Amino acid sequence: MVSIEDYKISPAKKVVDDLKIQVIYLPLESKLGYQYEPTVSVGDYVCIGQVIGKNITSDIPLLSTVSGTVVGFSEKYISNGNLVDCIVIENDFKEKFLNKVGKKKDITKYNKKEFIYMLAHNGITGMGGSDFPTYIKYNNDKKINCLIVNGTECEIYASADSSIMYNKPQEILEAIDAILEIMDIDCAYIAIKETNVKVINKISKYINSYPNIKLYFMLDAYPCGYERILVSSILGLSYDKIPIEVGAIVNNVSTIYAIYEMLKYQKPLIERTVTISGEGIKHPANYRVKIGTNLSEIILKTEKYNKLKNPVLIAGGAMMGKSIPSDELIVTKDLNCILVLENKEEKINPCIKCGKCSEVCPRGLIPSMIISNRNISKDLHIDKCVGCGLCSYVCPAKIEIRDIIKKIKEEEHD
Amino acid sequence: MTNFSTPNKTYVKSNNSVSKMQNSYFYSLIAFIIFLVIYNLIIKEPVNVIHIVISLIISIMTAIITTYILNIKEKKKIKNITSLISISTIIVLVGYNTNYLVIILATIFSLIVKKIIKNINISCSIYGILLIIIYNYFFKDIDTPLQILKNMGYIGSYEALIKSNGTITSYLFGSYYLSPIVSMIMFFYLFHKKAIKYNLVFSYVLTFSTIMLIIGLVKGMNIYYLFFQLTTGNILFLSVYGLTDSTSTPTINISQNIYGVILALISIAMRFVFPEASVIISLIIGQLFINKLIEKITIKLKYNRKYAAKVKLILLGIALVMTIILCIVI
Numbered sequence: 001m002v003s004i005e006d007y008k009i010s011p012a013k014k015v016v017d018d019l020k021i022q023v024i025y026l027p028l029e030s031k032l033g034y035q036y037e038p039t040v041s042v043g044d045y046v047c048i049g050q051v052i053g054k055n056i057t058s059d060i061p062l063l064s065t066v067s068g069t070v071v072g073f074s075e076k077y078i079s080n081g082n083l084v085d086c087i088v089i090e091n092d093f094k095e096k097f098l099n100k101v102g103k104k105k106d107i108t109k110y111n112k113k114e115f116i117y118m119l120a121h122n123g124i125t126g127m128g129g130s131d132f133p134t135y136i137k138y139n140n141d142k143k144i145n146c147l148i149v150n151g152t153e154c155e156i157y158a159s160a161d162s163s164i165m166y167n168k169p170q171e172i173l174e175a176i177d178a179i180l181e182i183m184d185i186d187c188a189y190i191a192i193k194e195t196n197v198k199v200i201n202k203i204s205k206y207i208n209s210y211p212n213i214k215l216y217f218m219l220d221a222y223p224c225g226y227e228r229i230l231v232s233s234i235l236g237l238s239y240d241k242i243p244i245e246v247g248a249i250v251n252n253v254s255t256i257y258a259i260y261e262m263l264k265y266q267k268p269l270i271e272r273t274v275t276i277s278g279e280g281i282k283h284p285a286n287y288r289v290k291i292g293t294n295l296s297e298i299i300l301k302t303e304k305y306n307k308l309k310n311p312v313l314i315a316g317g318a319m320m321g322k323s324i325p326s327d328e329l330i331v332t333k334d335l336n337c338i339l340v341l342e343n344k345e346e347k348i349n350p351c352i353k354c355g356k357c358s359e360v361c362p363r364g365l366i367p368s369m370i371i372s373n374r375n376i377s378k379d380l381h382i383d384k385c386v387g388c389g390l391c392s393y394v395c396p397a398k399i400e401i402r403d404i405i406k407k408i409k410e411e412e413h414d
Numbered sequence: 415m416t417n418f419s420t421p422n423k424t425y426v427k428s429n430n431s432v433s434k435m436q437n438s439y440f441y442s443l444i445a446f447i448i449f450l451v452i453y454n455l456i457i458k459e460p461v462n463v464i465h466i467v468i469s470l471i472i473s474i475m476t477a478i479i480t481t482y483i484l485n486i487k488e489k490k491k492i493k494n495i496t497s498l499i500s501i502s503t504i505i506v507l508v509g510y511n512t513n514y515l516v517i518i519l520a521t522i523f524s525l526i527v528k529k530i531i532k533n534i535n536i537s538c539s540i541y542g543i544l545l546i547i548i549y550n551y552f553f554k555d556i557d558t559p560l561q562i563l564k565n566m567g568y569i570g571s572y573e574a575l576i577k578s579n580g581t582i583t584s585y586l587f588g589s590y591y592l593s594p595i596v597s598m599i600m601f602f603y604l605f606h607k608k609a610i611k612y613n614l615v616f617s618y619v620l621t622f623s624t625i626m627l628i629i630g631l632v633k634g635m636n637i638y639y640l641f642f643q644l645t646t647g648n649i650l651f652l653s654v655y656g657l658t659d660s661t662s663t664p665t666i667n668i669s670q671n672i673y674g675v676i677l678a679l680i681s682i683a684m685r686f687v688f689p690e691a692s693v694i695i696s697l698i699i700g701q702l703f704i705n706k707l708i709e710k711i712t713i714k715l716k717y718n719r720k721y722a723a724k725v726k727l728i729l730l731g732i733a734l735v736m737t738i739i740l741c742i743v744i
Contacts, residue, residue, distance in 0.1 A: 002428075004426065004428075081420075156426060296415055296416070299416075305416065310419055311418055311419070312418050312419055312420070312421060312425065313416075313418040314425055318424070318425040318426040319424055319425075319426060321425070323418065323419070323420040323421055323422065323423075323425075324418065324420070325417060325418060325420050326415050326416065326417050326418065327415060327416050327418070328415055339425070340418075341425050343419055343421055343425075344427075346427065349431075349432045352432055352435075352535075352660045352661050353660050353661050353663070353665050354435070354611070354660040354665075355611065355660070355664075355665040355666055355667070355670070356430075356608075358665060358666045358667075359667070364716070366665060366666055366712070366713075366716060368665055369665060369712065369713070376713070379713055379717075380713060381717065389424035392423065392424035392427070393424055393426060393427055393428055394428050394430065395427075396428075396430045396431050396432045396434070396435055397431075397432050398427065398431065400422065400423045400424065402424055403422045403423060403424075406422075
């Protein structure tokens with residue numbers, strides 16, 4: 001892990017949640033490539049939580065995040081940089097829910113089956129960037145011993161999770177406690193960076209009421225939020241493919257908050273907190289917006305961009321994010337951070353074999369060797385690369401190692 | 415709608431760079447030269463200072479002209495002056511009491527080798543240093559501390575080894591050889607600047623020290639034998655500046671450790687045959703052959719624990735056998 005200076009917004013800063021966005025775009029393709037068949041047509045009236053798209057391979061439906069009228073289909077960018085078809089809904093701001101049951105007093109009163117069904121049908125997916133369906137994590141026969149709540153947010157600009165933990169500590173703890181009860185899990189750890197003092201103090205106020213939930217302080221280094229590092233740091237265990245192999249489940253803080261709203265209000269995943277920051281943004285802040293919000297509309301409603309020589313728009317963080325050609329970018333469930341940064345051109349030198357890339361690689365790869373020995377990249381375990389970008393970050397020759405490895409990987413798969 | 419450029423890259427970079435790493439080496443060598451000048455002014459004769467400065471100027475000029483001539487065909491411009499100065503400085507530091515012609519020849523030879531081998535940087539200076547050592551051996555009639563040790567059959571009392579050549583302080587600050595203490599300070603400076611493959615130095619010096627300590631203790635020579643061995647033959651200086659060139663050494667930690675151990679074993683073996691050239695010979699063998707060999711087995715070393723353990727065991731066995739033989743033979 002490497003300590004990198006971060007540029008986070010203080011979690012105490014007010015979250016902007018009063019943007020009234022007129023038009024919502026709901027992509028018919030997810031980040032992971034799940035394709036949805038639209039079940040509505042132009043002119044249909046839809047309510048919040050209504051299924052507007054179905055996928056054959058996944059139980060996760062595409063849900064409307066506003067009430068209003070379907071006005072058409074349009075192509076927009078999503079977080080992986082793909083231009084995808086979206087269902088366009090004009091918001092009537094009536095906030096009509098399809099099934100509004102009301103507030104549930106005790107959110108632990110669900111059984112496993114109900115919980116897993118709800119996760120799937122309320123469209124809960126990994127909100128830390130993975131977009132992986134959460135119900136799949138819980139839907140297995142293996143005993144879950146530990147729930148790890150990832151609140152580390154190691155991407156250097158991202159602060160959406162911190163703002164949720166700071167503003168909703170009781171809700172987060174209540175949701176974790178409910179999950180422990182429902183899924184019969186022994187304990188939970190909330191992983192937070194040791195330097196995130198404001199959030200630690202806030203959660204510490206309430207955590208004593210929950211004996212099975214503990215705080216775990218992670219080193220302030222990148223990529224401390226990487227699932228494998230979390231599991232090995234907290235439990236001292238390593239696994240082959242997924243954490244459940246060692247009896248652990250890892251959920252992001254935002255996902256836990258979405259689960260809280262689902263259990264408490266039967267509310268599907270319709271909104272999320274997203275960090276909009278970087279030197280190109282006049283007033284960096286965390287925004288609570290509907291899933292399907294177009295970035296260009298947020299910018300129009302707030303302030304315009306700062307003038308930069310060669311600005312680059314990044315969906316995701318500065319380390320792992322993807323550059324997007326225009327701000328017609330849709331806030332999806334997985335999108336936790338949007339950045340506008342200056343694209344600094346740096347002279348690339350030949351590799352000097354310093355070995356720094358292999359020293360920092362969280363998967364123990366030898367990136368410089370993979371690049372110079374493409375024909376044996378499989379023997380060098382190229383498939384293990386998670387694209388954290390640490391190799392590119394530390395490279396003194398300024399070689400874009402992560403992207404070269406990504407290309408080699410793609411060539412191999414082709 | 416606003417449009418943006420779409421470069422595929424990591425958008426945040428560390429402030430470390432190749433030129434910064436090279437500059438760190440350059441500054442440390444300049445510090446070495448300054449130390450040598452001051453030390454000579456205080457301790458020895460001021461005549462030496464003039465000789466060092468002139469040698470340095472001559473070597474740098476030679477390096478620039480040689481590089482220009484070597485690149486004439488390819489019409490390449492000289493881009494990295496600091497690297498050339500570093501090469502010249504290493505040569506001058508090791509051969510600061512040699513004559514100018516040898517310095518010129520050593521500089522030219524180093525740069526020709528650099529041109530031929532291609533993937534080496536400042537460590538090409540070891541070839542020039544070899545030339546200086548050969549010249550000194552054949553044409554200079556000086557009894558160096560290592561030569562004295564050889565004449566004594568590699569065993570000597572504290573008086574014979576240390577006192578006859580100076581004091582402990584003079585060994586630490588450099589009497590015949592470059593100062594081990596300044597070499598260590600520069601190592602920590604380069605380590606702090608993240609410019610050095612520190613594993614190489616650790617494993618090399620640790621292996622060398624351990625075996626020398628055992629030999630010293632078995633032969634009843636106490637710890638001063640290790641002190642003598644570590645402070646003579648420019649072992650610390652060369653392990654920092656000759657051994658750690660990133661382009662010509664293994665990439666990953668385990669390979670670097672093995673490389674360091676092998677080179678230390680060669681150095682020890684050579685110490686009892688060609689004492690003055692022992693380090694340089696091991697560095698050259700390492701650069702030309704062992705590096706390539708280790709890079710070939712790096713994948714196995716990294717991903718096959720059993721294989722790595724076997725290699726480590728074999729090395730440990732060789733080190734043990736070598737120590738026993740040396741203890742018997744000396």
